[in-house]
Amino acid sequence: MATSDRSAADPALIRPMLAVPGPLPADDERAPDGSALWAYEVKWDGVRCVVEVASDGAVRLTTRAGNDATPRYPELASLGAQLGGRAAVLDGEVVVLDAKGRPDFGLLQRRMGVTNPRRAARLAVEYPVHLVLFDLMWLDGTSLLGRTYRERRAALAALGVSGPNWSAPGYIEGHGQEAWDATLRGGFEGVVAKRLSSRYTPGLRSPDWRKTKHLLTVDVIIGGWAEGRGGLAGLPGAVLVGLAEPEGLRYVGAVGSGMSERERHDLARYLGVIPRGGSPFANPVDVPAPHWVEPRLVAEITISGWTSGRVVRQPVWHRLRPDLTRLG
Missing domain, CATH: 2.40.50.140 (Nucleic acid-binding proteins)
Incomplete structure (x- = not known):
């Protein structure tokens, strides 16, 4: 059975889809009807996590290496309550934002590896994390791995996840240079381009996702x-x-x-x-x-x-x- 098939049957097996490094697609790279082929997102400087939300509201965060990161970030536990009993598996990045709203990896490092409940709770007040959600792979018993990026993002937006410590920022279609300029001005790490028609391939590095860093x-x-x-x-x-x-x-x-x-x-x-x-x-x-x-x-x-x-x-x-x- 293929990895994606196992993941579709068991959401706990889903691993993050990965991007390949490379230049952004050209803005004139479009479909024959003139429509955009690519979506553009901010490249966040944080810790990638798969977020499992059970129907009872329990939240579990798993890193790319397969480690349980849930105890490190107690301020994310109430995300499950916002989903109102819906079970989901989401893809996102845990970051700590500076005073200007930009990810600061140095601040995030103070939270990484801390599992002691008292210390984690204290650090959650001093250096609160923000969970940026940008994909939805499984919802209410149904796998979304075979859906297109555009369809998955629409389903994510429909969940309405928004809170003091999490959000699901939007994306733009077909304006890569604008995304590049805006993220450069904003002090972000770079841009991720994702083909609008791409399926989610767990654990694989796909050319349908491209990451480009500002240096x-x-x-x-x-x-x-x-x-x-x-x-x-x-x-x-x-x-x-x-x-x-x-x-x-x-x-x-x-x-x-x-x-x-x-x-x-x-x-x-x-x-x-x-x-x-x-x-x-x-x-x-x-x-x-x-x-x-x-x-x-x-x-x-x-x-x-x-x-x-x-x-x-x-x-x-x-x-x-x-x-x-x-x-x-």
């Missing part, structure tokens, strides 16, 4: 490095970078992803001629056995955003900036 380019100052392991022994596994501020050079993270072997060898030579006895950073650096250097090299990196502690998220090395570097 920020930042110039940072190298103040140290951490030695690599294995074949990278003796070479920088990551460089320790910061930003110049009135209080001094502020450490913002370690960058190792994206470097070629040749770039690591080049960096080893450059960094070897500007060693320093102590940290050039004004704030602590939580990296074991760092090698400090004079803060003269400037690098360009891309990041997906910033944590609440003002540390770079998902940094990727791009290049050295010789036009900004001072080795003399």
Whole structure:
């Protein structure tokens, strides 16, 4: 029996459908009658969960890894009461919103892994989560996996789920560039494009769903490095970078992803001629056995955003900036 067949029979087996990374569809990609082929949603920066609501109102959240996340988020328990006895399986993302209404993964991390009831309840007050619902796979004993995205979204909207800690935001059809521009202005992680005719395929990464992230380019100052392991022994596994501020050079993270072997060898030579006895950073650096250097090299990196502690998220090395570097 196929996975989707088992899932249709047992909602507890449904796993999230996954998107492939790639560029957004072109706005002129339309059906022969001129209608839109794609829907566009915000890409939320949080924890993906399948949400099971029983007819008695009990709520269970399961992560992509199959872990029970229900005890972590007690403020979501009353979602079941709003469905008024209807049993459902929904797809969504758990986020913590900042003061501007944008997801802050750093704040969400304070909630992750906490299962002690008292502590979870206290954190629910300090850092309340918001459950963003964007799909409906099963309702009142009927599987919706074979329905189209448009049909499933209509069924989700008809449920009227809206509360202090959950919502089901809408989507737009056929205006990918507008969605891209709006999410960029709003400070969101990116856009997910979903084919309007797509069925829900549990646990599979489908080209019918595409995710595209916004990336920020930042110039940072190298103040140290951490030695690599294995074949990278003796070479920088990551460089320790910061930003110049009135209080001094502020450490913002370690960058190792994206470097070629040749770039690591080049960096080893450059960094070897500007060693320093102590940290050039004004704030602590939580990296074991760092090698400090004079803060003269400037690098360009891309990041997906910033944590609440003002540390770079998902940094990727791009290049050295010789036009900004001072080795003399």
